[in-house]
Amino acid sequence: MAKGRYHHGDLRAALLDAAEELVRERGADGWSLREASARVGVSPSAAYHHFASRDALVRALSERILSRLGVRLAAACDRAAESLVPVGETADPLRRLIALGRGYLHWAVEDPAVARLVFGAGATGPDSRVSPHPHDVLTAELDRLAELGALPAASRPGAEFVVWAPIHGLAVLLIDGLIRVDDARAFDLQAERVIRATLNGLCQESAPSGDWPAVHTTHTDRRRSHLGQEGEQVGPGAGDLFRQAE
Known part of the structure; x- marks a missing residue:
């Protein structure tokens, strides 16, 4: 400007x-x-x-960027849901989640400097407000899959972190130039493969003798607090979904 x-x-x-x-x-x-x-x-x-302070400006900018990302991912899911299904075929239950993964990758690769800003720890804080939050968009899609029976109920807790990890990792590898794809089609197919492989693993996993370990972000802790529930805080070094602490 x-x-x-x-x-x-x-x-x-x-x-x-x-x-x-x-x-x-x-x-x-x-x-x-x-x-x-x-x-x-x-x-x-x-x-x-x-x-x-500059930090306050960075936090506000991160909140705005994350809100835009949330809108973008939700829109990608909705477009996938509205796409026509060939006659005689059944709609793919993973199409929305695949669109979300592709949307996240395209966002990171198209705007790597901005993506790195919000990937950084501390880019947002406990009082940040992001709506719609990308974490909530992903959570809603996994809830939808569980309701459809495409994701076992026993595998649903914490699945958002399992799904996000490889997609985020792929995004970082791409923007750092550590891996490359030949063209846009290969880019989208790689995103789809990661999503399908991850969901396939979730559908086949065996539950441990106890519960799966709880994973937290600043965003999920804040939501829990707002709902009047108590939750264990994230320890040093714990990962933060989309590194968005709000």
């Missing part, structure tokens, strides 16, 4: 836009709140009315 190109009352949004531009140009850490302020033509003191 060019200097001074914001409307009265929209400085907060203009600063978020500027920060997002800077992330794409320099990465998550290569810029300051002062630079974001200068980019929209205001003094740092004006920016402080909206963001107390």
